[in-house]
Amino acid sequence: MNPTFVETDIKTETGSYDLEADVRRIGDDLLVAIWGGEKPHIGAVAVAQPRPSLKTPETTSATASVFCFPSHKEDELVKGVSEVLSAVLGAKVVVTAGIHWDNLSEKGIR
Template identity: 40%
Template sequence: MQDFSLENGRIKINMKAIAIGEDLCVIISGGDSPHIGCVTLSVPRPSLADARVVSATTSLLNLVGHKDDEAARYVSHAISSRLNKNVVVTCGIHVDNITSEEIKVIMDLLKQLTDMLIQKYI
């Protein structure tokens, strides 16, 4: 299992990756009330623009009223495409009274965490 955390101001995000055979299960949590807000499944495939490049098809299940889908989709798709693996992501980040700037911080932290995780599996 790989376990990473990053923090910026009052935002702290944790990402855990568990290998299941050749596949990966990634758990993203953080904020004031971690939860399950969205689940994705990404399956690698040849890019539609260039068959020599690996891309992924990502399916998404979002709990009503949750806004974790953009974060989960990004992480799932990026990892699946870069590592050519099936990837499941569960994501739940809740920060009380979040600002639009803090939402950008969350996405920046997730991009850094995703890069860290990919580097461990390359």
């Protein structure tokens, strides 16, 4: 067996509320870790797999299952990212995220 393993690091550089991501292609699948802020951590995990769209079966969509630790809010982020990547790549995708800034405003969250 000749496994395929490719790793890429991504970082935003806006100067405020920057995020980092580690993206690993493991065979046909994708593993993504997203973090940022003053206290990076694991707050939520999503696992997605591609499937035919319910509305248009000839189009690929994806379904995700999400685990979010209590009092964390990364669930929407990991679900959205995992479903988009899974549908576009036609692969199983796992995304984890943990982002925390103290006293973050509503504007900062967006």
